[in-house]
Amino acid sequence: MIRNIFIIFFVAISISCVAQNSQKEDSTVLKKIYNASLLKGKSYEWLDYLSNQIGGRLSGSINAQKAVEWAEKELKKLELDRVKLQSVMVPKWTRGVTEFAYIETEPGNTTNVPICALGGSVPTPIGGIKAPVIEVKSLDELKDIEADKIKGKIIFYNRPMQADLINTFEAYGGCVDQRYSGAAEAAKYGAVGVIVRSMNLRLDDLPHTGAMSYGNLKDKDKIPAAAISTNGADLLSSMLTLNPDIKFHINMNCRTWKDVKSYNVIGEIKGSTYPNEYMIVGGHLDSWDLGDGAHDDGAGVVQSMEVLRLFKEIGYKPKRSIRVVLFMNEENGLRGGKKYAKVAREKGENHIFALESDAGGFTPRGFSFDCSDANFNQVQSWKTLFEPYLIHQFIKGGSGADISPLKKNNIVLAGLRPDSQRYFVHHHAKNDTFDAINKRELELGAATMASLVYLFDKYGVK
Structure with a gap:
């Protein structure tokens, strides 16, 4: 009896030590991610170009095509395992x-x-x-x-x-x-x-x-x-x-024209252990035409690109294949999100996780999740890792429009949730411009996204 009690005690101590070591390792990785984003980040520089050199990117417009070409070029500079364009027919409307x-x-x-x-x-x-x-x-x-x-x-x-x-x-x-x-x-x-x-x-x-x-x-x-x-x-x-x-x-x-061809822009790091399990992070490349689409959704685009760059910056090699997907036509059709999900189903790709940033580039507060109770409980167990960065909101609810067509029973869908009090001052208006972006807030959001992707990559889904 005493021997059995000793064995149980030893196993409990061993499990506790493993958990503590894992927590310490995760805390160290998150610190590296936040440091890299805040000290060596590219998201603000990228958004400056997308907003000020290209501008508003309504689906079917010349600027939307310029944005596609720019995003493809920048992702290729990251030396990812693959960068490709996925064609999609989109509506064209002019003001x-x-x-x-x-x-x-x-x-x-x-x-x-x-x-x-x-x-x-x-x-x-x-x-x-x-x-x-x-x-x-x-x-x-x-x-x-x-x-x-x-x-x-x-x-x-x-x-x-x-x-x-x-x-x-x-x-x-x-x-x-x-x-x-x-x-x-x-x-x-x-x-x-x-x-x-x-x-x-x-x-x-x-x-x-x-x-x-x-x-x-x-x-x-x-x-x-x-x-x-x-x-x-x-x-x-x-x-x-x-x-x-x-x-x-x-x-x-205003006038509505015939549909035109456009593209989703996709970049991928191939997984080292489970290459056929896909995790995606993304935002929508199109925007309305009144401003330059800095918050909606230029911020989400560059934050998503930054997730993959940050992993390469800190030398993290993901177990699963991670894709950045820059969707076309979220604003007036959701054609890009629907096309991506359709192709994924046709190819039999196993998507286990998707994260979208489409709520502005303001201070990150947390995430919303569309997932099972088991996966949400796993997220809750990571709360202490995010507390040093003042990320406290983890709720069950919506995720993002572009990733919603991927929904199936075992996938985790998540949405970055920044502070929302100023968002609708700029949303779809002439003042959605780069000068309304705070560099530090944008970079904190990118790091927060990369941290969640890292944790799901390491531990998988339930």
């Missing part, structure tokens, strides 16, 4: 000349307000449209209005992001339906156009674009859709309260 709008209280008495076309909108007729306005707070409120009162009007969706929600992505999700489906719903009742309050928690004069859909509407039934700045929305709402008979004028010259 045309700058949009113009004004509020008219009476003939000759007008006030200009900032608007921008929503991505995918049809243009106005030549010379624009001018019509009375009906303000609503939701799609459901629109349905409660008699159809004959909507016909010939412009519908003004004015539901703001909910300011008391600390998670700003939750606030965004609570009102984005009016942007995406507002035109399709209003057109059913005979409206001639829609204006949507920008998805922005700040009061300013910058309209925010974004994807919208006409659903199954025929081309002849589609109506123009524009975003109005938050200041403009408040002004219009106040003026409607004083005078419900005011009119709104919109002039837009």
Whole structure:
């Protein structure tokens, strides 16, 4: 009996020592990763070029193609085991000349307000449209209005992001339906156009674009859709309260073209032990056209590239094959993410882990995971490794749009979660520019991503 107790005690001590040694080794590797990113990082330099030398990268545009060529070139410089382009057909939509709008209280008495076309909108007729306005707070409120009162009007969706929600992505999700489906719903009742309050928690004069859909509407039934700045929305709402008979004028010259060929850009380090188990890290290479796409999603692109560079910098050789995937067309179609997943299924590739950065280049706070309880418990056991870097948020929830088509039972999907309080000030707007990027925050995010990839590479999935 005493002998058995001794054996059990010895085994327990041995297990504890192994765990402590492993924890110490992991802590040392994470320290190397963070040091390399903060002292010798490339992410900020890369983003400077992508933002300032290339600029906005709307799918199907010349700048999007320039970004593909640049990313391929930079990944080849890292001397990875493989760099390739994966072709994908993407939509092409152009904004045309700058949009113009004004509020008219009476003939000759007008006030200009900032608007921008929503991505995918049809243009106005030549010379624009001018019509009375009906303000609503939701799609459901629109349905409660008699159809004959909507016909010939412009519908003004004015539901703001909910300011008391600390998670700003939750606030965004609570009102984005009016942007995406507002035109399709209003057109059913005979409206001639829609204006949507920008998805922005700040009061300013910058309209925010974004994807919208006409659903199954025929081309002849589609109506123009524009975003109005938050200041403009408040002004219009106040003026409607004083005078419900005011009119709104919109002039837009946007256009939808035939689909064009573009590419996902893929770089790979082949695994030393399990080369047929794939882990990916990525962001989307395309952006909207108003700014230069620095936060959405230039930051995610360069952070993902940096993960592979950091491993080479510190001399870490992964057990599993790790890919950086720079997806095309997340903003208005998700074609790149769908194509990557389709090809992976056709080839029978075993993807066990995918991490996406698409929430801006702000201070990293942690990750969200779409995974099994067993894998989430494993992540929780790594919390103490991240605490020195003030990474504390590990939650079950969403991951990222581009990696979502990869979802299957045994895969771990993760999303980097930076501080979100400033993100929607820049999201899809003219001020999503490189000068809004903080170098240190960007580099911390890259190191945080590399650290999580390292841990899943070392320990695998459950």
